[in-house]
Amino acid sequence: MAPKLKYIIEFVANMDRAVKFYRDVVGLPLKFESAGWSEFATGETSFALHPASEKNRAGTYDVGFTVKDLQQFYDEMQTKGVKFPMPPTKQDFGSTLAQFLDTEGAHPSVATE
Numbered sequence: 001m002a003p004k005l006k007y008i009i010e011f012v013a014n015m016d017r018a019v020k021f022y023r024d025v026v027g028l029p030l031k032f033e034s035a036g037w038s039e040f041a042t043g044e045t046s047f048a049l050h051p052a053s054e055k056n057r058a059g060t061y062d063v064g065f066t067v068k069d070l071q072q073f074y075d076e077m078q079t080k081g082v083k084f085p086m087p088p089t090k091q092d093f094g095s096t097l098a099q100f101l102d103t104e105g106a107h108p109s110v111a112t113e
Contacts, residue, residue: 010059013059063108074088
């Protein structure tokens, strides 16, 4: 089964300003807000804001997919020559994620559904 798009994260320089824009101007319903992560109720695919960093500049995006079996996806993609800068790794927030390198140099994340 193909991966499902699970989330889109925008890295932002100013969380309050970004939340106000997407909530008050664009009209997205706010699901959760904090200094380190804000998320909007956007259906099956989450749209979230995360503070920018040296690694993730303000105005850039990251996408995340889910699959039924992360290890199987990882193994299959490796046999197809896909590079993983981050193999399946347990994160401090509890989930296990992997990041693969696409043809344009992006690092989409993938986790188990």
